[in-house]
Amino acid sequence: MTEQARAVRLAVIDTDTAFLTVLQNRLDSAGWQHRLLTEGVPSDELVAMKLNALLIDISAVGPNGWEFLERVAGSVPGLGILVCTAQSTVAQRVRGLRLGADDWISKPCHPEEVMARIEAVVRRRKRAEVRLNAWPVLHAELEIRSDQYQAFVGGQALGLTRREFELLELLAQVPGQVIEREEIYQKVWGYAMAHGDRSVDVFIRKLRQKLQSHSPDWRYIHTHFGIGYRFDPERVHDPAESDAPAPGEQFTSPSPDLHPTVTT
């Protein structure tokens, strides 16, 4: 897990300067966005900060600490709340937790533990909200929705099958990057590609068909001869607009019949 993935937007309400100093160091070095406050603030301000978590010393909020806690917990859904206070009784801790606090830490405490607990609270919250990692990814006119196993253009589904979708998803994960055939096969099919297997090509064709029929002005998948394929949305150069090749020219094509529908 990277630094960024763990990054947290945090507000701290406390008056203990020694504690704040140490904590701030840690927050900075961890790259967390944070804001230090010395007193309670209205709930809507907290909402405006778009916080992931709030760390408060109940005693710093004043006599209405409990009320404040309850109000914030009730009115800022999705905010992780941790109380960090000196000397507390079991009854107080239970009360705080029941009022909506997600964790209760007793001072003195190690800043690293505080951060780990904040992470744990935020992690839990995110896990509840975000099902997997998937909100619509947009490339040109194409919208890829992992939660639907489907791609859309202008809100209309392309009708991709499972494999088709997996292939498209794989390619679109790294736009502009060429992926080798072998790697594609390995990742989508799950096992090594047999020699002479053309499955990838076939599925690329199906994908291109469905892409083109729904989004004719764009080319999404490019072939790299001898290597593999690359996803990279490119606006197609409309031939009818500039330097039109005479349409009649196409009819003069001699022998090769493009659609030899008859065989045998």
Add this chain to the structure above:
Amino acid sequence: MTEQARAVRLAVIDTDTAFLTVLQNRLDSAGWQHRLLTEGVPSDELVAMKLNALLIDISAVGPNGWEFLERVAGSVPGLGILVCTAQSTVAQRVRGLRLGADDWISKPCHPEEVMARIEAVVRRRKRAEVRLNAWPVLHAELEIRSDQYQAFVGGQALGLTRREFELLELLAQVPGQVIEREEIYQKVWGYAMAHGDRSVDVFIRKLRQKLQSHSPDWRYIHTHFGIGYRFDPERVHDPAESDAPAPGEQFTSPSPDLHPTVTT
């Protein structure tokens, strides 16, 4: 109501009989379903228990406690994990929390606080669900009442059995989202799906029957071939009205963006 709303399915892994005795009393009087274990169990067993939370004493699991913790946290999504252990260092606590524990309590501890912390851990995930569950949810003509384990159309009950209802509830919790067969099975049945098991299909059919007989103008459950099912109320196209008998009509995923989900 409060009692019920707070009810939790909990498993405890510990060997401290004195602690267990006291805790069990509290659990019983609170009406929590619980199971006491004395050693680590495989993850899939934990899944099968459909727990909300797990309370473990790392030392009771043996030398592989950390590994166990990490494995459970990784493989049982949505399970709240609390560690309750005597004598721990900051480093240990941080490690445990980073490995996936949601809270870390030091013995000796008051059982009431333990329960409050368990509640806090379970709360967020559950609140989202319970909020949906508390108010009757309405989709098209269909009304889903979790408190009755039943669904209604025009005030009339569909006569769903327990499994049928659970399946419908699961699907309807995330309208518009495709849920994989495996995931359905895991969430409703509680254990991993055996290869070739058709239970899901059978129950989908029963659901569709009851849905259609009570609400014939709507289609609620859509099949995604090779993947799973999606709940998404759609007005059915009346065949008597007009229409060419469009043969290949399969994926009619509509344009409107039906994501009631939160934030980015």
Add this chain to the structure above:
DNA sequence: TTTGCGTGTGAAAAACCCGTGAACGAGCGT
């Protein structure tokens, strides 16, 4: 230009998935 190999294409074959009806058995109240 010619040649060789890799890719695009259409269609048929194979494999797979799902809807459906029905049989079986466990649990439960009568």
Add this chain to the structure above:
DNA sequence: ACGCTCGTTCACGGGTTTTTCACACGCAAA
């Protein structure tokens, strides 16, 4: 014990997806 409901399992059939094949075409090296 009886009948009932509910959940599970099986087999069949139709439909969809995936694989395979044969051939045409295109690109690059000789």
